[in-house]
Amino acid sequence: MTRIKAIFLTLLLTLTLLAASGILPRTAEARPGGGHSSSSHSSSRSSSSSSSSSWHSSSSHSPSWGNSGSYSGGGGGSSLDSATQFWLLIVLIIVIIIMIYIMTSNNPPKSISSRPNQIIRARQNSVVSQSLAKLQEHDPNFSSILLLDFIHLLYSKLYQYAGRPEFSYLSPFLGEELLQQHAFLKPQPAEEVVINGIQWESVTQSTEQDCISLLIDANYTQQVQGKPTRYAINERWLLCRQAGLLSPEPQQMQALSCPHCAAPAHFNDAGVCPYCQTLLHKGEAQWYLHKRVITYSSVLDTGSLVSYATEQGTELATIKQPDLKQRIEKMQRLHALQDWESYFTTFQERIVKAYFLAIYAHWSARNWEGVRHLLSDRLYEANQFWTDRYKQHNWFNRLDKLSIQRIELAKLDIDRYYEAITIRIFASCYDYTEDAQGKLLGGSKRSLREYSEYWTFVRRIHSEKNTETPALNQCPQCGAPADKMGQAAECGYCGSKISTGEFSWVLFLIMQDDVYNG
Numbered sequence: 001m002t003r004i005k006a007i008f009l010t011l012l013l014t015l016t017l018l019a020a021s022g023i024l025p026r027t028a029e030a031r032p033g034g035g036h037s038s039s040s041h042s043s044s045r046s047s048s049s050s051s052s053s054s055w056h057s058s059s060s061h062s063p064s065w066g067n068s069g070s071y072s073g074g075g076g077g078s079s080l081d082s083a084t085q086f087w088l089l090i091v092l093i094i095v096i097i098i099m100i101y102i103m104t105s106n107n108p109p110k111s112i113s114s115r116p117n118q119i120i121r122a123r124q125n126s127v128v129s130q131s132l133a134k135l136q137e138h139d140p141n142f143s144s145i146l147l148l149d150f151i152h153l154l155y156s157k158l159y160q161y162a163g164r165p166e167f168s169y170l171s172p173f174l175g176e177e178l179l180q181q182h183a184f185l186k187p188q189p190a191e192e193v194v195i196n197g198i199q200w201e202s203v204t205q206s207t208e209q210d211c212i213s214l215l216i217d218a219n220y221t222q223q224v225q226g227k228p229t230r231y232a233i234n235e236r237w238l239l240c241r242q243a244g245l246l247s248p249e250p251q252q253m254q255a256l257s258c259p260h261c262a263a264p265a266h267f268n269d270a271g272v273c274p275y276c277q278t279l280l281h282k283g284e285a286q287w288y289l290h291k292r293v294i295t296y297s298s299v300l301d302t303g304s305l306v307s308y309a310t311e312q313g314t315e316l317a318t319i320k321q322p323d324l325k326q327r328i329e330k331m332q333r334l335h336a337l338q339d340w341e342s343y344f345t346t347f348q349e350r351i352v353k354a355y356f357l358a359i360y361a362h363w364s365a366r367n368w369e370g371v372r373h374l375l376s377d378r379l380y381e382a383n384q385f386w387t388d389r390y391k392q393h394n395w396f397n398r399l400d401k402l403s404i405q406r407i408e409l410a411k412l413d414i415d416r417y418y419e420a421i422t423i424r425i426f427a428s429c430y431d432y433t434e435d436a437q438g439k440l441l442g443g444s445k446r447s448l449r450e451y452s453e454y455w456t457f458v459r460r461i462h463s464e465k466n467t468e469t470p471a472l473n474q475c476p477q478c479g480a481p482a483d484k485m486g487q488a489a490e491c492g493y494c495g496s497k498i499s500t501g502e503f504s505w506v507l508f509l510i511m512q513d514d515v516y517n518g
Contacts, residue, residue: 031399031431031451032363032383032510125518126322131203135210136415141246143415144200145458145508146253147287151214151237152195152378153256154289159190159220172271172280173256175290190220191228194382199517201236209283211240211290219300234296241283248286250417254500259285306395306433306442311451313514318408318424321518327412334414334461348407351457351505352423356404358472359507360429364399366390372485373498374472376458376508380489380499395441400430401448410454411518414461418501420508422456454516456509459501476504 136142154173161167163186171179201213216235221228248259256265263275271280282288321327328340337343355374362370368387372380390397404427411422428450432443443449473482477496484492489499499506 031397032359032368032386121517122319125319128200128203129322129518131205132200135203135205138205138244139210139246140416141248143247143250143253143417144413145415145418145420146247146250147212148198149254149378150287151198151216151239153254155195155216155218156193157256158289159193162187162189164189168269169256169265169267171267171269172265172282173286173288175282175288178289178292188222190222192230192385193220194218194385195378196382197511197515199515205243207243209240209243210245211238212287213238215295230300232296232298232300233294236293236295237289238291239287240290241287245285250500252286308431308443308449311449313512314426314450314452316513318410319516319518320409321411324409324412327414330414331412331419334419344409347421348423352407352425352455353404354472355457355505355507356425356427356455357402360399360402363387364397366396369485372489373475373482373491374507375489375499376501376506377489377499379507379509394436395433396436397433398430398443400432400445402429403427405450411456417461418458419461420456420458422454424452424454424513426450426452452513454509454511454513455507456511457505458508459505460503477502 132142132144154170157170158174161170162182167182174182195216195218197217199215199217201215203213204211214237216237217233218235219230219232221230223229247253251257252259252262257263258265258267258273258276258278259280260278261273261276263273266274267280268274271282272278273280280286283290331337332340335343359371359374362368363383366387368380368384404425406426408424408426409421410424411420413420413422428448430443430445430447431449432445433441435441474480475482475491475494475496476498478491478494480491480493482491482498485498488497490497496503498504501508
């Protein structure tokens with residue numbers, strides 16, 4: 001009996017590990033921020049958790065930067081075909097069963113836990129938070145929100161400009177090694193570039209330079225033999241700059257531009273701005289991508305829009321900022337708040353719950369454009385790709401009987417330009433996918449799906465002009481109906497760009513509870 005149990009457990013563990021490593025087909029979850037947009041690994045929660053664990057198991061030391069920082073020309077890396085995957089699976093299972101059978105002849109089976117250690121995650125989060133705070137002491141202009149915007153832009157352009165003359169525009173923002181590899185590989189340009197998540201890995205400072213290591217989860221489309229193919233990819237980026245610099249103003253961080261004259265980034269191969277004739281040396285005025293390593297790459301099945309994986313991490317304790325109490329006091333001083341509990345209660349009702357219900361209602365109706373003004377550019381683009389796929393099939397992902405059980409404060413960030421509030425939402429709904437005729441394709445109309453997510457809201461410091469929160473269907477700047485926002489989230493009446501948090505709160509990021517690290 002001991003041997004049978006060991007073999008059975010080994011089979012389950014083997015299947016789990018293979019699914020996490022990409023050998024087995026992965027299931028996907030719908031829901032904006034919850035499935036397709038939250039993980040490049042075919043939107044599987046278990047796979048995103050596994051990849052996060054493996055990355056962070058080495059993040060307590062210096063990141064290992066190999067020679068694989070080249071552009072993934074051709075897009076997919078080494079992706080196994082179905083037959084090879086099947087036989088590899090069979091061979092692995094047989095070998096492991098034999099090994100366990102021999103081992104259990106003399107030794108009792110040992111239990112194995114594959115769940116990420118939350119204590120380790122919290123410790124890593126604390127180290128990164130302290131390092132970012134130290135960086136901000138030397139650079140009061142530093143804003144993690146603005147840096148994420150900059151990374152999003154650079155990442156998108158890196159793929160979109162590949163193989164095109166415009167790639168020279170990126171010369172001041174890419175290391176020499178990356179430029180040389182690109183010239184040698186001549187990769188194809190990509191379309192529909194979507195960043196699902198960016199995680200901080202480490203922050204280091206020396207007398208010569210500042211460096212930040214990040215983990216990026218993304219997907220994109222390339223033409224392969226005349227056929228559009230979607231790829232999922234994970235990358236580790238190392239950004240560096242000269243020590244002692246002040247970060248550029250928000251307008252220059254939210255657009256690739258010359259750090260000296262703010263003109264559009266139309267640099268030549270040598271890195272000279274054609275407008276001010278300044279030769280921009282890498283890292284002298286702005287962050288640049290020093291190294292890049294692809295840690296995972298595979299073909300992504302965009303047809304799996306109706307598969308539903310089990311929720312992971314809902315039972316985990318909420319990861320809260322170590323100095324959350326001090327952050328609350330800082331926000332109270334900033335806004336002269338007499339009673340934090342009263343403020344947070346109002347924030348939950350007017351912002352969190354209102355945005356939550358509105359965003360998911362528009363998602364179910366397949367009208368993502370209707371909440372364009374409530375979302376950051378990155379979050380909108382990440383989910384727009386999947387809503388387009390639903391429209392192609394004429395399917396609907398319904399979220400009925402949506403209910404919020406509770407809301408917990410997780411994090412507060414305040415810098416020179418932005419303030420951010422991260423909360424954890426515990427909710428439930430009937431989550432299912434149906435076609436235009438109402439035929440059930442996936443999910444359940446009878447079984448409630450319980451889940452939790454971390455939502456981050458941001459806005460510019462002192463963006464509030466009065467005590468009244470603008471209506472969700474109005475432009476927060478001019479009060480006109482929010483029916484002419486367009487893809488760029490610019491009000492069709494007053495021309496203001498709303499998605500930057502300049503005038504009111506916007507939902508900046510959604511992260512799943514099993515991959516959130518603070």
